[in-house]
């Protein structure tokens with residue numbers, strides 16, 4: 001179906017279902033190409049629905065084999081069945097049962113939605129609307145049912161059979177080579193949380209006792225031979241379960257909790273009740289095949305999916321417009337968990353980097369949408385950084401605004417009041433309005449209004465009056481469908497930094513700001529701080545207290561002072577980022593002269609050198625963040641129009657190289673001091689040391705390529721872990737020449753047979769900022785390590801290339817053409833992966849006219865392709881609108 005024909009689904013059109021399904025009994029007989037599904041539904045009219053309505057069950061590419069009502073086969077005139085649905089024209093106006101038989105072909109399911117096979121393992125993915133690819137159903141999250149599932153399969157092919165809930169029985173099927181398992185999930189759930197897994201899998205397991213005394217069997221299932229790589233995921237699971245008990249008072253509620261890793265998966269992972277299914281990239285880890293970053297993301301995603309058990313499963317979404325109800329909140333929860341497990345300031349910095357690079361860029365382009373969208377054509381295109389990451393920021397702001405205490409009571413109230421329901425954002429916010437006694441109706445605008453607010457700040461110091469006056473003003477740029485914007489509620493955490501640190505905050509009324517929090521909720525605000533004994537530096541948006549852009553014109557000298565004296569680590573980091581950003585924006589603008597960059601480079605070099613001398617070993621993870629400049633794409637977004645990626649990249653390269661040169665004398669001593677002794681350990685302190693060491697390696701590669709190349713070779717050959725060896729490869733990619741090619745080849749040799757490691761190898765090459773990269777990527781598509789059929793491979797190589805600012809945005813348009821062609825080809829097999837890839841075009845409108853024209857042409861080529869999926873045509877049309 002073309003998007004133009006696809007209906008626009010609107011939030012305001014929500015109506016409760018006319019029918020409810022109390023119980024579902026599934027009997028699924030697994031077969032690679034002919035899987036039989038028998039579904040027994042106990043239906044009844046919904047008191048809140050229409051009584052004279054027909055019964056319309058959703059389907060997607062289904063074939064009906066048999067149908068009966070209350071056990072009696074139905075006459076063909078009583079219903080209409082097709083691939084996309086099953087309608088009972090005149091269902092009884094009382095409770096009744098339907099028995100539906102369908103047959104599906106898991107092996108042919110390349111969309112990876114519904115039931116499919118991944119490397120000989122049967123698995124399912126039902127969010128958002130994949131269950132209708134298994135059987136006809138009321139596939140909407142507000143229809144919640146109790147599931148009993150019988151799975152049957154050939155013993156040899158699928159010795160392991162898993163579904164949601166608790167295992168009730170297992171046994172042989174007499175007279176055959178088959179066996180079965182019976183699962184029962186007592187918690188009513190929407191169909192999108194259904195899952196099954198069947199296959200030959202190894203596992204690791206551990207017993208767990210919840211705080212309220214329930215014995216739970218935890219297990220992580222992986223492909224045969226990979227059990228040695230499942231330990232970190234299991235360990236993370238135990239830690240996040242304890243944490244949720246302690247911090248949110250949430251206990252687990254079944255006797256088993258299973259995690260399964262599969263190698264073909266469209267997303268990161270899925271929170272199916274009691275049976276989380278993961279992209280294996282977010283489960284498998286050992287020092288040789290996973291980086292520190294992988295260990296951290298596994299920990300975070302295991303936690304994320306586990307936390308969904310309460311925020312998502314026990315309390316689910318009334319409709320898909322409420323997606324942020326579970327996703328924003330659950331991202332917030334996993335961020336908090338990681339902050340407690342690791343370094344809170346460093347985690348915040350990393351999260352803000354992600355927010356800016358993914359969400360701010362989405363908000364600034366044609367795909368911008370509110371945290372709670374009002375309309376969609378394809379819901380799968382709304383699993384976005386805005387719903388997830390900005391959604392988490394909204395929760396974070398809420399906590400800052402009402403305080404920790406009221407936030408906690410609000411969460412408790414939400415868990416108590418909404419447990420077992422399919423809820424809305426309104427119901428969620430009502431809990432916090434109640435717990436805090438505040439009117440949150442203005443705050444709720446965060447869910448409705450798209451775009452990144454800008455805060456313009458300026459200050460005046462009056463020495464005679466010892467008064468510092470701070471003026472704040474806000475505005476939000478127009479976004480698609482929202483030309484006019486209202487002021488947002490912006491919690492601005494702040495401090496005044498003096499020579500000896502923070503100055504006391506006193507205002508005339510002391511009505512606000514005494515606690516370092518100012519709420520900017522109108523167009524502008526002016527605050528006078530009294531008794532200010534010296535000209536202060538305003539430290540605004542401490543901890544990044546609101547997802548906004550801050551425009552504050554501090555001198556380079558003030559920013560450098562802020563970097564050394566601010567008590568807020570986030571703003572210390574931000575101060576140097578601001579210096580770099582400003583210089584790069586100036587040098588990267590069309591027609592800019594890069595002369596000014598030299599002075600800034602010298603200043604930054606001196607500051608960083610002093611910082612490394614004094615502080616580097618105290619907190620290496622923080623130091624690594626300080627050394628890392630804003631990415632070229634961040635600078636492009638700051639410039640915002642007529643962007644020339646080559647100019648930005650050149651400026652970025654020049655600044656990095658100059659900083660590297662300034663640090664060169666200190667480099668080898670510091671790298672030595674940072675070396676971790678003994679065998680690899682994944683803890684955040686060791687990871688921090690490696691991060692800083694490897695940040696320095698990258699700078700060395702730029703500032704002294706010959707020595708840098710030798711360092712990379714040496715680190716690759718002697719490194720005992722993937723973090724260091726991959727960092728060596730990445731640094732080497734900055735140095736063109738024979739040695740680079742040799743290391744690339746060595747790497748492939750060393751990790752042959754390790755697809756997840758080779759993904760990183762593919763990506764490192766796709767990111768090389770040189771014109772030959774496009775040809776290299778084309779060649780790599782023919783490498784045995786690549787496959788268009790596996791989402792991880794596509795994201796690594798093609799997604800990597802699309803993230804390569806200068807090469808995707810080649811002036812000749814060849815980068816756009818290449819990606820567009822792949823989107824079109826991929827759309828035939830996996831529309832979701834194709835449409836995500838097409839999302840790489842989201843910033844095309846800010847480019848200089850030549851590139852903009854080329855990008856538009858490539859998008860047009862996609863949009864005009866016949867028989868596009870709804871996923872891809874929706875993105876193409878919105879991008880071009």
Ligand code: PHE
Nearest residue numbers: 127128267269270271305383
């Ligand atoms: N709900 C999953 C998560 O965020 C993401 C997901 C969405 C996975 C849709 C698959 C399909 O945890």
Ligand code: ZN
Nearest residue numbers: 304308327330
């Ligand atoms: Zn989630």
